Amino acid sequence: MRIDVITLFPEIFEPVIGSSMLGIARDRGVLEFAAHDLRQWALPGVHRQVDDAPYGGGAGMVLRPEPVYEAVDEVRAADERPGMVLLMSPQGEPFTQGVAEQLSGESRLILLCGRYEGFDERIRALADREVSIGDYVLTGGELAAMVVCDAVVRLLPGVLGGETSVEDESFTTGLLEYPQYTRPASFRGLDVPEILRSGDHARIAAWRRDEAIVRTARRRPDLIARAWNHLTDHERDVASRVIEEPSEDE
Ligand SMILES: C[S@@+](CC[C@H](N)C(=O)[O-])C[C@H]1O[C@@H](n2cnc3c(N)ncnc32)[C@H](O)[C@@H]1O
Numbered sequence: 001m002r003i004d005v006i007t008l009f010p011e012i013f014e015p016v017i018g019s020s021m022l023g024i025a026r027d028r029g030v031l032e033f034a035a036h037d038l039r040q041w042a043l044p045g046v047h048r049q050v051d052d053a054p055y056g057g058g059a060g061m062v063l064r065p066e067p068v069y070e071a072v073d074e075v076r077a078a079d080e081r082p083g084m085v086l087l088m089s090p091q092g093e094p095f096t097q098g099v100a101e102q103l104s105g106e107s108r109l110i111l112l113c114g115r116y117e118g119f120d121e122r123i124r125a126l127a128d129r130e131v132s133i134g135d136y137v138l139t140g141g142e143l144a145a146m147v148v149c150d151a152v153v154r155l156l157p158g159v160l161g162g163e164t165s166v167e168d169e170s171f172t173t174g175l176l177e178y179p180q181y182t183r184p185a186s187f188r189g190l191d192v193p194e195i196l197r198s199g200d201h202a203r204i205a206a207w208r209r210d211e212a213i214v215r216t217a218r219r220r221p222d223l224i225a226r227a228w229n230h231l232t233d234h235e236r237d238v239a240s241r242v243i244e245e246p247s248e249d250e
Contacts, residue, residue, distance in 0.1 A: 001106065001156055002032040002079055005145050006071045007113040008050065010035035012142045022150060025159045033149075036075055041067040051116055060117035068112065068123050075110060083108035084128045086148065088141030089118065092130030095148060097171035099131065103148070104155035111148065113141030168208075174227040175216040178208040210238050217242035 005013060013035040016022065025031040042048035043066065050068075051061040076082060084106050093099065103109060112119075112127065124130065133144045154160055170177040181192040195207050213231070217224045217239045224239050231239065 001030065001104075001153070002081065002083070002108040003034075003111065003149055003153075004075045004078075004083065004109070005033075005035045005111045005113060005142075005149075006038055006068070006075060007035055007140075007142055007145070008038050008115050009113075009140065009142055010037045013146065016146045017149065021154050021159055025153050025156065028158060030156050030158050031153050034075075036071060038063075038067055038071055041070040041074070043067065054117065058117075062117050063114060063119045063123065065120045065122045068119070069126065072110065072112070072126055079108060081108040083110040085110045085112065085126055087112045087119065087124065087127035087130045088114060088133075088144040088148075089130045090132050090135070090137050092132040095131045095133045095144075095151070097151070100148070100151040100155060103152045109148075109152070111141070111145040113145050115140040171223075173212070174230065175212045175223060176220060178211040178215065209235070213238045214242050218245075 007013075013033070017026065017031075017033050017035075022031065022033075026033055038050050039048050042050050043064070049064070051063050054060070054062045072085060084103070086103075086109055088111060112123070131144070131148060133147045138144060155166060160166060166172060168177060181196060185192045185197065193207070195203055198204070213224070213235050216227075221243065224243075228236070228239075
């Protein structure tokens with residue numbers, strides 16, 4: 001996959017893209033990454049202007065359309081794959097594991113990062129999708145773009161060691177992941193559940209599924225409601241018992 005980011009702060013990306021799994025993905029050639037400085041396409045003049053005051057008044061500055069359109073045209077032309085253009089925006093569709101999975105099927109992504117008060121409305125016409133990483137407002141789209149890169153790239157074949165580690169993960173199954181333990185077996189009076197040390201893989205799998213349901217029902221009842229039709233009778237019983245538990249303030 002190739003990812004191009006158009007940003008006013010290209011230097012922010014290297015520490016993240018060059019480290020850990022993203023760095024490995026790049027070294028293995030699974031990820032091709034480039035961050036492009038929007039100022040390369042600034043308006044002519046000493047100020048290298050990319051933004052302007054909003055029509056109608058109001059605080060702050062808005063990114064002008066010309067630099068962003070020119071940047072997308074030129075970046076797009078650098079590779080034969082046209083690329084899906086994603087606009088980072090608190091007004092976008094929520095970025096979920098499902099969206100990450102869809103995007104991991106693309107061969108190329110072009111991410112647009114806003115700054116200041118955001119984008120001139122006409123820039124939206126450039127985007128195939130508008131993505132929000134949560135209901136809060138960041139200073140700029142760079143952190144959001146990094147979140148998208150991380151969540152998408154780790155799903156690409158050959159990036160993570162075992163593909164099953166992705167299959168069991170929170171949200172992939174529609175549930176939160178079961179509790180995980182490593183050595184030591186006992187730590188400050190807290191013991192690893194006996195069953196995980198039993199070597200009985202069928203019982204361990206059943207325990208993990210039940211624990212995933214218990215955890216999801218306690219922490220994210222909305223996810224249980226969504227998964228309900230896919231649960232077995234036994235799993236619904238497990239979930240119902242948790243849902244019927246008295247809450248702590250009762
Ligand atoms: C200060 S924000 C602009 C917010 C804009 N005035 C609004 O109310 O929608 C600047 C830029 O940060 C990015 N951004 C902020 N919050 C975001 C979020 N939750 N998800 C994705 N991008 C975000 C966007 O690229 C946005 O253009």
